[in-house]
Amino acid sequence: MSLAIRCRGLVKTFPGKPPVEAVRGLDLEVRTGECFGLLGPNGAGKTTTIEILEGLSAPTAGVVEVLGRAWKTDERELRERIGVTLQETKLADKLTVLETLRLFASFYARGRSAESALDEVGLGEKRSSWVVNLSGGQRQRLAVACALVGDPELLFLDEPTTGLDPQSRRQLWDVVRALRGAGRTILLTTHYMDEAEKLCDRVAIVDHGRVIAQGSPAELIRSLGGDHVVEFAFQDGLRAGELAALEALPGVRAARAEADGGALTVGEPHVTIPALLAFAEREHRALARLSTRQASLEDVFVTLTGRHLRDA
Amino acid sequence: MRDRHPFLQLFAARLRELKREPGVLFWIFGFPLLLAIGLGIAFRNEPRTEVAVGVLRSAGAEAVAAALPAERGFRASVLTDAEAAHALRLGKVALVVVPAAESGGAPEFRFDPTRPESELARVRVHDALERAAGRVDRIEPREAPVTEPGSRYIDFLIPGLLGMNIMSGGMWGIGYAIVDMRSKRLLKRLAATPMKRTHFLGAFLAARLVLVLAEMVLLLAFGWLAFDLVPQGSLVDVVALCVLGACAFAGLGLLVATRTAKVEIVGGLINLVMLPMFVVSGVFFSSERFPDVLQPFVRALPLTALNDGLRAAILEGAPLSEQLPRVLVLLVWGAISFVLALRLFRWS
Numbered sequence A: 001m002s003l004a005i006r007c008r009g010l011v012k013t014f015p016g017k018p019p020v021e022a023v024r025g026l027d028l029e030v031r032t033g034e035c036f037g038l039l040g041p042n043g044a045g046k047t048t049t050i051e052i053l054e055g056l057s058a059p060t061a062g063v064v065e066v067l068g069r070a071w072k073t074d075e076r077e078l079r080e081r082i083g084v085t086l087q088e089t090k091l092a093d094k095l096t097v098l099e100t101l102r103l104f105a106s107f108y109a110r111g112r113s114a115e116s117a118l119d120e121v122g123l124g125e126k127r128s129s130w131v132v133n134l135s136g137g138q139r140q141r142l143a144v145a146c147a148l149v150g151d152p153e154l155l156f157l158d159e160p161t162t163g164l165d166p167q168s169r170r171q172l173w174d175v176v177r178a179l180r181g182a183g184r185t186i187l188l189t190t191h192y193m194d195e196a197e198k199l200c201d202r203v204a205i206v207d208h209g210r211v212i213a214q215g216s217p218a219e220l221i222r223s224l225g226g227d228h229v230v231e232f233a234f235q236d237g238l239r240a241g242e243l244a245a246l247e248a249l250p251g252v253r254a255a256r257a258e259a260d261g262g263a264l265t266v267g268e269p270h271v272t273i274p275a276l277l278a279f280a281e282r283e284h285r286a287l288a289r290l291s292t293r294q295a296s297l298e299d300v301f302v303t304l305t306g307r308h309l310r311d312a
Numbered sequence B: 001m002r003d004r005h006p007f008l009q010l011f012a013a014r015l016r017e018l019k020r021e022p023g024v025l026f027w028i029f030g031f032p033l034l035l036a037i038g039l040g041i042a043f044r045n046e047p048r049t050e051v052a053v054g055v056l057r058s059a060g061a062e063a064v065a066a067a068l069p070a071e072r073g074f075r076a077s078v079l080t081d082a083e084a085a086h087a088l089r090l091g092k093v094a095l096v097v098v099p100a101a102e103s104g105g106a107p108e109f110r111f112d113p114t115r116p117e118s119e120l121a122r123v124r125v126h127d128a129l130e131r132a133a134g135r136v137d138r139i140e141p142r143e144a145p146v147t148e149p150g151s152r153y154i155d156f157l158i159p160g161l162l163g164m165n166i167m168s169g170g171m172w173g174i175g176y177a178i179v180d181m182r183s184k185r186l187l188k189r190l191a192a193t194p195m196k197r198t199h200f201l202g203a204f205l206a207a208r209l210v211l212v213l214a215e216m217v218l219l220l221a222f223g224w225l226a227f228d229l230v231p232q233g234s235l236v237d238v239v240a241l242c243v244l245g246a247c248a249f250a251g252l253g254l255l256v257a258t259r260t261a262k263v264e265i266v267g268g269l270i271n272l273v274m275l276p277m278f279v280v281s282g283v284f285f286s287s288e289r290f291p292d293v294l295q296p297f298v299r300a301l302p303l304t305a306l307n308d309g310l311r312a313a314i315l316e317g318a319p320l321s322e323q324l325p326r327v328l329v330l331l332v333w334g335a336i337s338f339v340l341a342l343r344l345f346r347w348s
């Protein structure tokens, strides 16, 4: 199995008072042909990491190998072989879509036609529009097309769907899936757990500049011990000591308090729910809310950090 | 797939962006023309400056006013004491004549000797009164008025406006544009491609040169059509000076843009660099007006070299070989700023 990206002990400290340790010893292996996700809350160090891997900034310490090459010695070759979208790039407002793509295409020695990249992201109809007149989703797809004109083996996408409406997000997901299907290696960052689950073969969960868990979304969720989450709330909130009692109910792998109630990670909801109802009956507690859902990467993150991705 | 060379793509993209930005086009082409028209009208050369004189209402007033006829360039009005003081204060008259109390006596001139037009009025009114009193002139010079192109204010102005435009075009067109791209992270995005840095900067410079030549043609054509100003020197020399100036200011523009992250900050820096040159480098009035001790500094400024060079070439037909110090000043500014800028330049 060959690796597209390998990095060991990556550290990046931004000078200042006090210095910011954005990345603190990060290890990563991205396999050729997979879609790999860096999932983590805002400020986790995802952009810092991906820009080091893209050769746009130098690490404070650590070893980086991209496509078997090092940035110091093989920059020209690497630039031809990778494609990049940055977090929040504004392309020139008053160039048309096609002009923008032709410009980017001209930088690559090999590569492909601007038109075919345009079709790949589904922007063919907008070829003559000025960039300033595109919607957020269309701009993001244009940014991806700009990353594709060099026909890259390895594609970096930093927060590709942040700030997009749900429909634009789904369109972009389709684009990424198609790219993945065409055999390109993709490294993307996101703070949306559903995006990581739906798009990525493997995910590294990043928090405070470190990888705190790594694996396929299914593996990571399985590590919780149960595939389901039962969420509930009692009318007058959770009392002291109750959480431990609930954790002892049959089928419960883990229990945690939420804002107004609790969440139980369970293997078999049909075993746990009757036991939870019996507990409420016995303790004379009225249930305000009860629901079950599939466990997600969000639950993995909460279990590992005690915080939610969205408000971490 | 490479449709066209990356340099040509970058160059075309830059020109398209400029062409599609109406504000930019106004500043580059409309603004200097409006300035030239406005200042050309305000400072048009009148056939002969009219001398406005007040004559104090008294017994001899009519005789004095009759000695100052309109066809000799006077505009005499008879005024009361209060009116005369008021008119003098406002500059409506340059001088007030108090006619002599008895015939044969001397009149009194009231004027401010520090005002050039009052001084002029004193001399001319005195002269006219002497003639009216019977003086016989022994010398009657023939007058041959010179209003030929080359010595009017508009002739002075047009090369200055061209120089000023080359300066502000270079500073804004390169400095501001690059910082704008940096603040949008477009520079970083370009740095993530195999694009050659020299192509990028070269395309910016080339687009700038195209605009400078267009500005030059426009201003010179305007001067020729509207004011009969025909460049005396070789057009090749004028073009060469414009190109040198464009390179010097492109270098300075690049220098202020090397690390600046915000467009507001680069705007301030650009004004800081340009403002002193607007004042001292002879755009609207001659830089010779500054004291001698300052002259070496004034002449070492790139805009002074450019303006003086353009004036010498356009108005006097001086060949470039007679302007080597100015050429050198522009070359040195361009070279130093480019070298420094390329050393310090940041893509992100």
Ligand SMILES: Nc1ncnc2c1ncn2[C@@H]1O[C@H](COP(=O)(O)OP(=O)(O)O)[C@@H](O)[C@H]1O
Residues within 6 Å of the ligand: A014, A016, A020, A021, A022, A040, A041, A042, A043, A044, A045, A046, A047, A048, A049
């Ligand atoms: N150029 C910089 N200078 C100083 N601090 C920075 C810089 N870039 C990022 N940081 C800090 O590093 C941390 C990680 O940022 P970033 O990599 O952008 O996180 P993410 O992409 O995961 O949201 C944040 O605390 C951020 O404020």
Ligand SMILES: [Mg+2]
Residues within 6 Å of the ligand: A046, A047, A048, A087, A159
């Ligand atoms: Mg980020």
